[in-house]
Amino acid sequence: MPNSLREACGVFSAYDHEGDPVFPCIYWGLRAQNHRGHQSHGFTTFDGSFNTHRNLDLIPKIKRKNIQDWLNKLPGNVGIGSVRYTTSGGTSEESLKRGIQPVLAETGKVRVALAFNGNIVNNSWLRRRIREKFPGFSYECDAELICRRLVMELAESHDLTSSVLACMKEIEGAFSVTGITQKGELFAFKDPHGIRPLCCGHSRNRKLYATSSETVGLDINGLEYDFEAEPGELITLSEDGIKRKQLTPCKRRALCGFEFAYFARPDSRLGDKYVYEVREEFGGNLGKEHPEITNKADMILSVPQTANDAAYGLHEETGIRWERATRRHRYVTERAFILLARERQTTIDRKVNLLDRKLRGKTVILAEDSIVRGDTTKVVIQKLRNKGAKKVHMFVTFPRIIGPCFYGIAMATYSELIGSKHDPQEIAEIIGADSVSYQSLDAFIEATGFKKEELCLGCATGKYPTPLAQKMADEMKERFDRGEKETGRIYEIAVGIE
Ligand code: SF4
Incomplete structure (x- = not known):
């Protein structure tokens, strides 16, 4: 997607009760989910002691001659x-x-x-709490906070269930967790709102059990889907199979709505639907909601892969041709965000080929999953105009993003969000489009198959499912409206708000 927006994380875990190595299964489970995180990858296996491989960048391809080295390094x-x-x-x-x-x-x-996978909202409070006991505790990621708190509890109670429960009660935020204890117990748990996905599955012969952020992690391994973990649920995987324990009552589910529009792979399942089916409905909804534009359009285009399904749904609804006049150069794979801002235009030029003989003089609907900062969308529209497009109307599947995310999506401030300051008409002017039309919130919700009160839509509504996030959002908004400069991720600073 051309918005320089970043995903959070993806996790995978596996237990093989016949003792076979699980590294290959984890490797493929994460290769299928590399879209959820590109900056680094890591594996930890257990064979009586912990074995770890961690590195930056995408998960590497493993050459046949090196497979045994990996298995030797990560046994268990x-x-x-x-x-x-x-x-x-x-x-x-x-x-x-x-x-x-x-x-x-x-x-x-x-x-x-x-x-x-996720993000901790009461991050700074938790760091202080841990440092009371471990003054030298240094912090590089939220996983360390959860892991350290869990270990502190386990050292006292020696009971996994009560330790996880203590973490669930104390930590506010999104967390879908997988872990291994020194006894080789494999566990997984989800925050009490279930903001990030986490599903479970098994091999046909039931010798292997697994958890995965998305169902594609199970699919690639030929595993059968069992269930989506409940918010507030602890899951253990052992020779006895998958055991489930509801540790905290779920008062309010809040699966991230953005997973449907952008993050999840289209062939993953969320609820009863494949994500691509939901996205097709999004496109169809936009067609129904904006006939004044579709009536005059010559073609539908989609530049990002995440909007292809919406473009198809829009085509099905309206009968307007989905013109594949925007083609990716297949082996130019750099993502816009890994480059400096001044390099982005060149990269988009190199990544996407726009076919001028198809675009000249045409009125185009450009399907898009979301507009976050608007910087790269602006470049794409300029390119379409340079290729001769007469009019460019943006159809956006995710409702206007007006506030930050505290739950693991890299949009942490109001000032970086074009939709926090501008209405659709102003956004159209800024990015150079003839118009910008968002899917309505009600239509979006209905297409997901979830109820409004089962989704987090905080960044689109300003209503966050957890109390501290709401407090931070309100405080940040007030400061932003007063014209104060935002200085970074508020959940890591949070002075005077907790
Ligand atoms: S605030 Fe937005 S991006 Fe963040 S979890 Fe909620 S819906 Fe998802």
């Missing part, structure tokens, strides 16, 4: 892994290296390896 029938994009901790190369998951924490004989 229990394992977890992560792909990460940082939404907490430092962003220097050294910080990124130190923040690679899985992380490991220990106190006395208690040791835990842990990886998670």
